[in-house]
Structures are given as C-alpha cells and as structure tokens.
Amino acid sequence: MTAIVISICALTVSAVSLGWQVVSWLRTGPVIKVKGHSAMPYVGGVVGDHHLSVTAVNEGRAAATITGWGLLLPNSMTIVVQSARLPGVHDLPHRLESHAEASWYILHDELDRACQQQGVAISQVRPFVDVAGQGKVLGKRLG
Structure with a gap:
C-alpha cells in the first residue's frame, strides 16, 4: 500500500514538473x-x-x-x-x-x-x- 502511495505521489510530481517545463519552454521566446x-x-x-x-x-x-x-x-x-x-x-x-x-x-x-x-x-x-x-x-x- 505504501509503495502505491509513493508511486502516485512521484507520478503527480513528475506530471507537474513536465507541465512547468512545457510552459517555460513556450515562454522562452517573445x-x-x-x-x-x-x-x-x-x-x-x-x-x-x-x-x-x-x-x-x-x-x-x-x-x-x-x-x-x-x-x-x-x-x-x-x-x-x-x-x-x-x-x-x-x-x-x-x-x-x-x-x-x-x-x-x-x-x-x-x-x-x-x-x-x-x-x-x-x-x-x-x-x-x-x-x-x-x-x-x-x-x-x-x-
């Protein structure tokens, strides 16, 4: 059970990080x-x-x-x-x-x-x- 909770938390953090990277990349130019x-x-x-x-x-x-x-x-x-x-x-x-x-x-x-x-x-x-x-x-x- 603990492994599933940790996996879900890791997946959520990874998805947020990926989303932030996409937004940052789109904003690098004018x-x-x-x-x-x-x-x-x-x-x-x-x-x-x-x-x-x-x-x-x-x-x-x-x-x-x-x-x-x-x-x-x-x-x-x-x-x-x-x-x-x-x-x-x-x-x-x-x-x-x-x-x-x-x-x-x-x-x-x-x-x-x-x-x-x-x-x-x-x-x-x-x-x-x-x-x-x-x-x-x-x-x-x-x-």
Whole structure:
C-alpha cells in the first residue's frame, strides 16, 4: 500500500514538473499580445483629439522586432497608416524588449472614415502588429 502511495505521489510530481517545463519552454521566446483602446493624448496641459491606440506588449522572455502595425477589417483588407506623431510613439522598426510595451495611434476620425468607405463597423476591426519572424499578431475586435 505504501509503495502505491509513493508511486502516485512521484507520478503527480513528475506530471507537474513536465507541465512547468512545457510552459517555460513556450515562454522562452517573445510572446506578443496586441490590444486596441481609445486614447486622448494629454500633451502640454492640453487634451488632444480622440485616437485609437494599438499597443503591443511583449510578455515573453526575449525581445521582438515590430516592423509594422495596422487594423484588419472583416473583409481581409487592412488599414495601415503612419502613426500620429505623439510624444512616446516609437519609429518602426521597433525593438520591443521583454516585458515592455509600445503604442501607435490613429485618429478616430480617420478610422471612422476608412470603415465607412469599406462598409464595416468599427466593432468588427481587429488591431495587429507585424513581428519579424512571426508574422501578423492579431488583437481582439474593438467592439
């Protein structure tokens, strides 16, 4: 009976250890998460125009290079624009270090105009960043 209990404990510890090794291995490279949200820049005591912010967060252990960003429409078309020149906006390509984040911005009016031209709702748009060696990383829909 004691041998069975010890065997079960050893098997459980081994399974947990193996699971932890898999999680660690998956996290050794860059792990990029993308999110889009509303932003109103506050520069020099003045509140700016309404923007959409596309933010890339590197949750992995290695750096990644962001080569581009944009918005994916449901009809597989993309909106790619030059980011609004706001303080703190990084030029592309941008090296995103481990556990760092970077954001790029588009005026909400420009986004609204582009969506109207394509006949899609803003809530159907997905932000993305292009990562060197990984391709396009998509965020959740804006709506």
